[in-house]
Amino acid sequence: MAEPKGPPSSSKIEMKKYSFPVKPIQRLCWTEATADHLMTHEEPVVLTDTDLVQSALHWDLSYLEQNMGPAKHTVYVSKSRYFMYYDERKVNDFPSFKEPMKKREWTFSKFVDEYKSHEGRTDEYLYYQDALTDTVGSGIKHDFVHFNWHWVSERKKRYNWGQLTSNLLLISQPGNITPCHYDEQHNFFCQVRGLKRCLLFAPDQYDKLYPYPVAHPCDRQSQVDFDSPDFERFPKFKEIEGYECILSPGDVLYIPMYWWHTIETSPGELSISITFWYRGGPVPSKITYPLSSQQKVAITRNIEKMLHEALQDHNEVGPLLHMICDGRY
Numbered sequence: 001m002a003e004p005k006g007p008p009s010s011s012k013i014e015m016k017k018y019s020f021p022v023k024p025i026q027r028l029c030w031t032e033a034t035a036d037h038l039m040t041h042e043e044p045v046v047l048t049d050t051d052l053v054q055s056a057l058h059w060d061l062s063y064l065e066q067n068m069g070p071a072k073h074t075v076y077v078s079k080s081r082y083f084m085y086y087d088e089r090k091v092n093d094f095p096s097f098k099e100p101m102k103k104r105e106w107t108f109s110k111f112v113d114e115y116k117s118h119e120g121r122t123d124e125y126l127y128y129q130d131a132l133t134d135t136v137g138s139g140i141k142h143d144f145v146h147f148n149w150h151w152v153s154e155r156k157k158r159y160n161w162g163q164l165t166s167n168l169l170l171i172s173q174p175g176n177i178t179p180c181h182y183d184e185q186h187n188f189f190c191q192v193r194g195l196k197r198c199l200l201f202a203p204d205q206y207d208k209l210y211p212y213p214v215a216h217p218c219d220r221q222s223q224v225d226f227d228s229p230d231f232e233r234f235p236k237f238k239e240i241e242g243y244e245c246i247l248s249p250g251d252v253l254y255i256p257m258y259w260w261h262t263i264e265t266s267p268g269e270l271s272i273s274i275t276f277w278y279r280g281g282p283v284p285s286k287i288t289y290p291l292s293s294q295q296k297v298a299i300t301r302n303i304e305k306m307l308h309e310a311l312q313d314h315n316e317v318g319p320l321l322h323m324i325c326d327g328r329y
């Protein structure tokens with residue numbers, strides 16, 4: 001079967017240009033054996049014809065405003081186009097940490113008003129990022145119930161994933177960028193409205209992306225500024241190689257656990273996406289060697305956590321790691 005028709009290439013919709021090489025992420029009907037092979041081997045793939053969020057493809061700001069109910073929702077406000085996630089529970093240990101964005105709790109109507117009044121502003125940007133919960137109105141509940149739950153639960157079973165932890169609703173202004181990071185869950189990233197360019201990097205690119213220390217509020221985020229990389233501090237970023245896709249409404253991108261990704265909303269229009277995050281499956285009873293890159297990343301995280309716990313001071317973790325490695329390994 002020929003590859004399904006894809007959205008315009010990134011050059012046609014003015015996405016940011018980077019100097020590192022990228023290969024296209026395969027775009028396949030979910031019934032294709034290759035799609036199944038990629039997901040079985042925890043490799044990214046854009047799936048078409050899943051109908052996973054078909055019942056949400058009519059969503060736009062006004063429909064959501066009518067149906068999201070009266071609850072408060074998390075909206076991030078940033079002075080730049082970048083929305084770097086940080087864990088507010090870790091901020092106390094880093095007194096000089098400057099929050100890269102501010103977190104607001106607004107009703108959906110307040111968000112829509114702010115969205116409209118921020119149009120055209122270049123000093124502040126908004127990004128709605130909140131879980132879909134049962135506080136929503138009946139219209140959204142109806143649409144949610146009609147997601148293709150049969151399809152997605154079949155995938156969960158087939159790939160032996162853990163439980164579904166959340167469905168995040170993402171409403172992004174044109175041009176917003178989520179900087180490069182990895183998550184510790186599998187993700188079916190569903191595009192509902194607008195276009196998003198996704199750049200993904202395999203877990204074995206860890207040494208080229210220089211994540212913040214695990215104890216840092218920006219744990220799991222790359223320290224490298226992709227727009228102006230500091231090759232003195234991050235020399236191996238020169239060797240980075242990635243994968244790219246442009247998602248249009250109805251597309252589902254499988255982002256495997258520990259795969260790095262940076263996501264850019266096309267400058268053309270607002271974007272609405274819904275994520276399905278699943279915990280990883282149980283540790284295999286029989287460990288096979290060599291270990292996978294994902295397993296090695298998990299080991300590095302456990303070592304950093306253990307040292308931080310033992311030393312009780314994150315400032316001592318680096319010096320001890322250097323003491324172990326420098327001149328010896």
Ligand SMILES: CC[C@@H](CC(=O)C(=O)O)C(=O)O
Pocket residue numbers: 129170177178183187189255261263264273275
């Ligand atoms: C969290 C925002 C991001 C998506 C993402 O990182 C994820 O779903 O894991 C994006 O779409 O800008």
Ligand SMILES: [Zn+2]
Pocket residue numbers: 181182183261
């Ligand atoms: Zn992510």
